[in-house]
Amino acid sequence: MHALDTAGLDCLAALAEAGSFERAAQLLSITQSAVSQRLRALETHVGHLLVVRARPLRLTEPGKVLLRYARQMQALRADAARELGATLARDERLPIAVNADSLATWVLPALDPLVQAGQRQGYGLELIVDDQDFTHDWLRQGEVLGCVSTVATALRGCTVQPLGRMRYIAVASPAFIARWLPQGLTPANFSQRPFIVFNRKDDMQAQWVAQAFGLREPRLKERYVPSSEAGAHAAAMGWGIAVLPELLARPMILAGTLVQLRPDVTIDVALHWHQWRLGGDEGEASRGGPPGLMEQIGQAVIAGARQALAPAAEPPPSEGRPDAGRRR
Known part of the structure; x- marks a missing residue:
């Protein structure tokens, strides 16, 4: 061709x-x-x-x-314009896909130094949000140049790096516990108490209940709140039980607005960073040139995740989606 x-x-x-x-x-x-x-x-x-x-x-x-x-060509064009000090006629999109829980906790701090540096011209960083089991589909379809995903296997033409493990815990407000769980959450009452759920892709709550009580496919009373931060606040307001990232819940637990249920039961979800190779298999930096824009974004995401998340399990998973289930 x-x-x-x-x-x-x-x-x-x-x-x-x-x-x-x-x-x-x-x-x-x-x-x-x-x-x-x-x-x-x-x-x-x-x-x-x-x-x-x-x-x-x-x-x-x-x-x-x-x-x-086309997306890769746009990113390479933005890199060339930056190195030449030129301004592109139109901002080039550099879209990456992330899950809502990562966006609500560690992704923005990870990218902030790069954004605040203010040295990039001619492109627009775009964050696209989806369930972390589905962000990889955006990459496969060419809609994004990088993604945070639970998938551990790289697509052809892509690189993959383990980011670490995001831990999830179950929480509820003190008032909710006093009114609805005076004896705690049990196999006898969990199906009668509302759980706050992100959307219909999200089955983390069911996974947590299954692990806590040794059940298969438990049925829950669900209240949908399609925002990580809003879901945490809904839990603090007494709307129901939430299974949240520990990173998001911990400050509210310390403030007394949330209480952890069953501290012995946690779910760890392994996350990975995928991105398309641009400008050759090894990238510009390894050939002595400055790192490209996508390389800088990837480096920032990896560094930020490894500061915020628990270390990746050894050995890392070899393929596919983890048993922990889907999550926003």
Whole structure:
């Protein structure tokens, strides 16, 4: 296949980002007709339909393959502009996917020095949030250049580094415990007490109950609160029992607004950092050049995680999703 047209790749990336031809045209500061023409030219060049023109539009499998390539080209272009001191006509997105619990605890402090340095030009860091068992799908589809995931096996063309283990504990407010759990949480009463759940992908609460009482697939009374921080506050307000990252719950426990239930029962979830290789298998830094923008982001994520999380288990898991179950 001959060299791909960068304008067409930019159109494909803009369509994936914007979800429509109109918004893609606005992002690129061109007309909708020009977007359509560039996309058709790219499709003709590669011999595949790349976008299903529906509402909302979606990428075909060949489109996802080229989207991965387009994202990598954008990141490399941003690196080149930074090193040359040039300003790009449009900010290049460097999207990474993280789970909500990591975002609520250690990811922002990890990235803060990089963001505050203020030395990057011509790109926009974007944080995309999904369940930590599903962030890897964003990477596979080319939507992001890096992700925090429970998956331990690297995709072809990607690198993977263990980050550590995030520990989860069960908590409730003192008032909730006094009213609804005077004898503690037991096999006889857990199904009658509400559990605060992030969303329907989140089964950490069921995993905790299963471990605490030796049950398989326990049924819970669920109250959905789709935010890590808001879920913690809902627990403090007495809405129910929450299974939270210890990093998030510990300050509230020390303040007396939450109490840990069954301290002997905890769940550890191993996290990993994945990112696409850019500019060669070993990266610019190993060849004597400055680290690229994605390398800097990856280094910051790894350093921040290893400060905040428990060390990765030895040996690390070899493949797939952990038994600990899904979590936001």
